[in-house]
Amino acid sequence: MRRRNILLIFASCCVCMLCGCASRGSGPQGGPVDSIPPRVLGSVPADGATGVQSQEIQIRLDEYVTLDRASEQVLVSPPGLSQPIVKAVGKKVSVTLNDSLQPNTTYTIYFGEAIRDNNEKNAVKDYTLSFSTGDKIDSLWLSGRAWFAETLKPAAGVIVGIHPATAEDSVVSKQPFLRIARTDSTGQFAIRHIGEGTYRVYALSDSNRNYTYERNEPIAFMEQPVTVSDSGLVLRLFNCLIPKDTAKLKVDSLAADSIMRDSLAADSLTRDSLSVDSIRQDTAQVKKAKAEVKATASLRVVVEPADTSIYVQLLGGKDDVVATEAAGERGDVLFKELKAGTYMLRAYLDLNGDSVWTTGDYYEKRQPEPMYYFPKRLKIRDNWDFEETFRWKEESGRPK
Numbered sequence: 001m002r003r004r005n006i007l008l009i010f011a012s013c014c015v016c017m018l019c020g021c022a023s024r025g026s027g028p029q030g031g032p033v034d035s036i037p038p039r040v041l042g043s044v045p046a047d048g049a050t051g052v053q054s055q056e057i058q059i060r061l062d063e064y065v066t067l068d069r070a071s072e073q074v075l076v077s078p079p080g081l082s083q084p085i086v087k088a089v090g091k092k093v094s095v096t097l098n099d100s101l102q103p104n105t106t107y108t109i110y111f112g113e114a115i116r117d118n119n120e121k122n123a124v125k126d127y128t129l130s131f132s133t134g135d136k137i138d139s140l141w142l143s144g145r146a147w148f149a150e151t152l153k154p155a156a157g158v159i160v161g162i163h164p165a166t167a168e169d170s171v172v173s174k175q176p177f178l179r180i181a182r183t184d185s186t187g188q189f190a191i192r193h194i195g196e197g198t199y200r201v202y203a204l205s206d207s208n209r210n211y212t213y214e215r216n217e218p219i220a221f222m223e224q225p226v227t228v229s230d231s232g233l234v235l236r237l238f239n240c241l242i243p244k245d246t247a248k249l250k251v252d253s254l255a256a257d258s259i260m261r262d263s264l265a266a267d268s269l270t271r272d273s274l275s276v277d278s279i280r281q282d283t284a285q286v287k288k289a290k291a292e293v294k295a296t297a298s299l300r301v302v303v304e305p306a307d308t309s310i311y312v313q314l315l316g317g318k319d320d321v322v323a324t325e326a327a328g329e330r331g332d333v334l335f336k337e338l339k340a341g342t343y344m345l346r347a348y349l350d351l352n353g354d355s356v357w358t359t360g361d362y363y364e365k366r367q368p369e370p371m372y373y374f375p376k377r378l379k380i381r382d383n384w385d386f387e388e389t390f391r392w393k394e395e396s397g398r399p400k
Helices: 002-022 246-275 276-292
Strands: 041-045 056-061 065-067 075-077 086-087 092-095 108-110 115-117 128-130 140-148 161-162 180-181 188-194 196-206 219-221 233-237 297-304 310-315 323-327 332-338 341-349 372-373 378-381 385-391
Touching: 065 086, 065 092, 075 180, 075 188, 108 180, 108 188, 128 188, 128 378, 140 161, 140 196, 161 188, 219 246, 297 310, 297 341, 297 378, 310 332, 323 332, 341 385, 378 385
Parallel strands: 140 233, 297 385
Antiparallel strands: 041 056, 056 092, 065 115, 075 108, 086 092, 108 128, 140 188, 161 180, 161 196, 196 219, 219 233, 297 332, 310 323, 310 341, 341 372, 341 378
C-alpha cells in the first residue's frame, strides 16, 4: 500500500511538471520577421544577352514571389503598342512582349518594386533586365529631373522619353517614344541603353499609358536637342490651355443671363420680405466679425536684382495665393495686414506683360514663365513687421 501511494505521488508530480512546462508559452513563437527581399538567381535571356529573338522572358528567384501593381510598375523600353503580360508563378516571374521585337534594338525592362515575396511582401527594388536583338547592347544614357512648372513640386511617376532630333514636332502625339524611363519620388530620371545620336527629350503624365502626347495631359520639353550622355537636364511640366468652344460659350452665357434675371427677381421679393431691423442687425454682426479678425502684421520683400517683370506672390499653408504684388523698378514689395501663420514666397517673370503667370504651349514652342521660390518658409506673428531679401536668380527649388 505504501509503495502504491509513493508511485501515485510521483506520477502526480510528473503530470504537474509537464503541465507547467506546457503553460509557459502559447505554442511556437517563431523567429525574427523576414526583411530580406527575394534574390534573382538568373533569367532567360540572361541580363546583357545579345541576338535575342524570343518574346518570352523568364526570371528565377530564390523564394516564392507575387506581383504588386505590375501594370503600373513594369516598364518596357522601347515601349510597344500593347502592354506586356507579367505573371508570377511559384519562384518564377514571366514577361510576354506582345509586340514583335525590333531588329538591332536594346530592350530594357524596369520592374520598379513589382516583385515581392509571398509572406512579408519585401520588394526587389529597381530590378532591371536588358538584352539586345542585335549584336551589341547600347550603353549611353540621359539623366535629370522633372518638376511642375508652377509649384516646383517633384513630378513623381511621370514618363520621360526621347525622339530623334530630326523628327517633326508632331511625332510626340503620333508615335510612342524610342526609349523611356519613369521618374522616382523626387522627380529624378535616367534613360538607359540609348544609341549614339542627338535627341529631343519630353516628359508626360501619360495617364492612359500610350506613350504619346494628348493636349489634356501635362507635358514638358527641352527647347533644344541634346546629345548623349547629358546629365542634369531639367524638365518643367505644365498644362496647356485648351481653347474653349465660342458657340458653346454664347449659349452658356445666354442661359446664365436668364438664370441671373430669375435670381434677381427672387432676390427682390426676398428683400421686400425682410424687416429693416433684421438688415441692421446682420450689418452690425458683419462689422463686428471683421473688426475681430483684423490682421496687424506686415512683410516687406526686397527683390534683388530689381526687375520690372518680376511679380512676387505670398502663399498660404495650402499653396493658396494670398496676395500678388509687382516688384517695380525699386524691387520693393509690401504685404500688409497679414494674419499670423506660416507663409511661402515665390516670384515669376512676367515675360508677356499680362501681369499673371502664363503656362506653356508645346505646339507654339512656348515654355511656361519661370517661377522661383524663396528658400525658406516664413513664420509671421501678430503685431510684427518682417523684412526679407529675395535673391530670385539664386533660387531653384521650393522650401521643404
